[in-house]
Amino acid sequence: MTTDVEFIPATSENKPEHSAIEVSSKAFWAQTSEQRDETFARLRAEDPVSWQRPVEEAVAPDPNDPGYWAVTKHADIVTVSRDNRTFINGQGVLFDMLPADFLEMSQSFMAMDAPRQPLLRKLVSSAFTPRRIATIEDQIKTAAREVVDGFASDPAGEIDFVDRCAERLPVRMFGDMFGVPEEMRSQTATSAGDVVAWADPERIGDRHPAEVGLAACQTLHGIAAELIAERRKKPADDLFTSLVEAEVDGQKLTDGEIGAFFVLLSVAATDTTKHTSSFTVRAFTDFRDQQRWLMEDYDGRISTAIEEFVRYASPVMTFRRTATRETELAGKKIIPGDKVVMFYPSGNRDADVFEAPDRFDLSRDPNPHVGFGGGGAHFCLGNQLAKSMLRALFHELLTRIPEFEAGEPELLGTNFMRGVKRMPFRFTPEK
Ligand code: HEM
Numbered sequence: 001m002t003t004d005v006e007f008i009p010a011t012s013e014n015k016p017e018h019s020a021i022e023v024s025s026k027a028f029w030a031q032t033s034e035q036r037d038e039t040f041a042r043l044r045a046e047d048p049v050s051w052q053r054p055v056e057e058a059v060a061p062d063p064n065d066p067g068y069w070a071v072t073k074h075a076d077i078v079t080v081s082r083d084n085r086t087f088i089n090g091q092g093v094l095f096d097m098l099p100a101d102f103l104e105m106s107q108s109f110m111a112m113d114a115p116r117q118p119l120l121r122k123l124v125s126s127a128f129t130p131r132r133i134a135t136i137e138d139q140i141k142t143a144a145r146e147v148v149d150g151f152a153s154d155p156a157g158e159i160d161f162v163d164r165c166a167e168r169l170p171v172r173m174f175g176d177m178f179g180v181p182e183e184m185r186s187q188t189a190t191s192a193g194d195v196v197a198w199a200d201p202e203r204i205g206d207r208h209p210a211e212v213g214l215a216a217c218q219t220l221h222g223i224a225a226e227l228i229a230e231r232r233k234k235p236a237d238d239l240f241t242s243l244v245e246a247e248v249d250g251q252k253l254t255d256g257e258i259g260a261f262f263v264l265l266s267v268a269a270t271d272t273t274k275h276t277s278s279f280t281v282r283a284f285t286d287f288r289d290q291q292r293w294l295m296e297d298y299d300g301r302i303s304t305a306i307e308e309f310v311r312y313a314s315p316v317m318t319f320r321r322t323a324t325r326e327t328e329l330a331g332k333k334i335i336p337g338d339k340v341v342m343f344y345p346s347g348n349r350d351a352d353v354f355e356a357p358d359r360f361d362l363s364r365d366p367n368p369h370v371g372f373g374g375g376g377a378h379f380c381l382g383n384q385l386a387k388s389m390l391r392a393l394f395h396e397l398l399t400r401i402p403e404f405e406a407g408e409p410e411l412l413g414t415n416f417m418r419g420v421k422r423m424p425f426r427f428t429p430e431k
Contacts, residue, residue, distance in 0.1 A: 007091065008324065008337040012066035019043075019050035023070055023343070026056050029199065029415045033345070037358075040072050040346035048073040049330040052341075055415065058097035059198050059209045065097065068320070068339035069332065074350040074370060076329050077342045080321055081374030087321035087340055088113045089378060095318040095341050095415055096198065099210050105217040106195055108257070108264040110378060116248075117377060123246045123253075124261070125381060127177060127239055133384040137392075143172050144392035152400050152430040161406060161425035162278055165397075169389050170273040174266060179231075179238030184223050191216040191223075192266040199414040202421070220266060221259035228255055239265075265382075271417055272315045273386045277393055278420035279313035282406040283360040290362050295398055302394070305362035306387050309394075311369035312360050314345035315418050319373070344370050345418060403428040 021042050022028060028036065043050055050072075054065040071077055080087045090113045092103065103111060109120040126132060133140075147168045151159050159165065171189045174180070180188055194216035198209035227240050235241045243258045253261075284291045294305050323338045334340065347370040349357040354364070372380035380386070397404075407424035 008322065010064070010066055010322075010337040010339060011335070014333070014335070015066060016051050018053040018067060019047055019070070021047060021050065022052060024052050024055050024067075026199075030413065033411070033418060037345070037349055040343060040349065043070065043072045044346060044350060049076060049332045051332070055096050059213075060097050060099040062097055068095075068341050069329070069334060071329065071340060071342045072346040072350075073330065074347040074353045074368075074374075077344065077347040077370050078374040079329065080340055080342055081370070081378070082376040084113065084377045086323060086325055086327050088324055089117070089321060091322040092339075093319050093321070095320055098198065098213065102210060102213050102217060105214075105221060105256075105260055106263040106267070108260040110264055110268075114377070119248050120257075120261075121377075121381065123243060123248070124239060124265070127242070128381050128385055130384050133388050137388060139176065140169075140173060140388050141392045141395075143176075144169055144389070144396045147172070147393070148396040148400060152396075152427075155429055157429050158424065158426045161281060161423045162274065162420055163422070165393075165425070166274040166277045166420070167270070169277075169393050170270040173385065173389060174269040177239050178262065178265070179227065179236050179240050180223070187219065188223060188266055189270055191219040192263075192270050195220070195263060195267050196271060196417045196419075197412065197414060199416075200412050200421075202413070217263055220263045221256070224259040224262040225255055228258055268380075269382055269385070271419060272382075273389055275315035275417065275419040276309055276313040276386070277390060278406075278409060278423055279315070279418075280309045280390070280394070281397070281404065281425065282409055282420075282423065283309075283312055285404070285406045287360040290360055291398065291402070294362055295402070298395060298398070301362065302391050303387075304365050304367070306390050307367040307369060308360065308362050308364050309390055310371035310386075311348045311354070311364070311367055313418070314348045314369075314371050316371070317345055317416060317418050318343055319378075342370075342374065344373075347374070400430050401427040 021039060050070045051067055052070045053067045071080055089111050093111050109117045147165060151164050167189060171185055175185045194212050197203040198213050204212050228244055231241045231244045243253060243261055246253060294301050318341050320339055320341045323334045323336055323340060325336055327334050351357055372383045404425060404427035409420040409423040412419035412421050
């Protein structure tokens with residue numbers, strides 16, 4: 001963990017009873033999103049910043065963990081996100097408790113604070129600015145077209161949407177930007193998925209969740225090490241080369257640091273966008289009128305619509321902070337060392353901000369959702385890339401195979417990523 005603040009231990013002093021409306025049990029996370037949304041609605045109404053017991057069966061339980069504050073209202077999520085001095089990342093950002101070696105290998109600058117976080121973020125941020133993304137717009141469009149070419153005229157008219165479509169575009173774009181060779185891309189995507197699958201029984205099988213996550217990190221660091229060695233010998237025009245050549249405070253990054261960048265970015269870039277497009281085709285199936293509305297003026301309406309894709313999908317469910325000083329949130333006294341967990345899907349269904357929040361309404365404007373975070377130093381670095389991929393992919397899908405129906409999504413059983421493992425997708429094939 002890297003921060004300029006000394007480690008502040010958590011304490012159970014002066015804490016209220018753990019809330020009767022709980023969000024820490026395995027049973028809670030085994031529910032459907034709709035059932036969880038009902039609990040979040042109760043919390044927003046009755047106990048918006050609630051004191052919760054520690055996550056049940058945490059991957060690496062801490063016997064001294066007194067619990068955490070669950071932040072469920074939109075306004076409080078924004079406050080916590082933007083006050084990066086009071087609420088820091090350097091003591092961990094995940095809701096579950098995970099082993100230190102796993103965190104070290106996977107979180108990079110997401111689990112850091114100033115002064116190091118902005119320095120490391122800056123090393124890659126130029127690749128993600130709106131201007132830079134505009135220059136690769138054609139590359140993204142071509143990639144989206146080729147992904148849809150892969151199944152649009154298939155006479156069977158039925159695919160697993162996640163495997164044949166949703167995953168392919170982000171994996172390809174991420175691979176292009178980092179310069180990951182074709183033959184390593186599928187392994188990169190599988191390992192990136194395993195990094196965030198620690199509570200999914202199907203992916204874990206009879207292995208310990210920590211073992212799966214760690215093995216995935218080691219695989220990704222192995223791929224990174226190979227590519228770092230190559231780029232040192234022969235620089236290319238990609239992110240690996242920028243990281244190999246970069247200096248922070250007069251020092252080159254170590255292989256381990258570049259590996260952690262690679263893990264953070266591979267997870268952040270691929271899974272999130274894949275789940276957003278899966279939930280979006282499902283939403284088009286449930287709200288038919290929205291497809292018609294969008295297609296009346298795709299180019300004029302898609303930017304507004306994409307904000308609703310992300311609000312409605314909310315693929316990242318939680319991120320945690322740690323308080324560095326005494327403060328108050330929704331009338332609750334927060335003290336140094338307290339863990340504070342933001343529940344983004346709850347903020348995105350807050351009726352004080354979003355009218356009829358359960359409705360998929362592509363004309364919603366303004367749409368100040370917290371799907372990319374609530375602002376502040378850690379606001380999603382890849383949001384422009386994600387939007388550009390979604391714009392290109394949905395243009396292909398909605399113009400070429402406008403008659404489709406997405407079946408019931410099979411959800412990933414974790415408490416971090418609201419994800420789709422598989423989803424049947426039936427369509428009238430392109431002639
Ligand atoms: C729809 C897709 C996406 C969603 C919903 C999403 C969501 C998020 C969220 C909620 C955060 C945390 C914000 C915070 O703590 O305040 C985040 C951070 C981040 N995202 Fe995304 N993301 C998406 C796509 C991407 C893509 C394509 C990339 C490409 C590289 C990316 C890279 C990152 C990085 C590097 C961070 C950490 C930033 C930092 O700590 O400074 N994300 N994202």
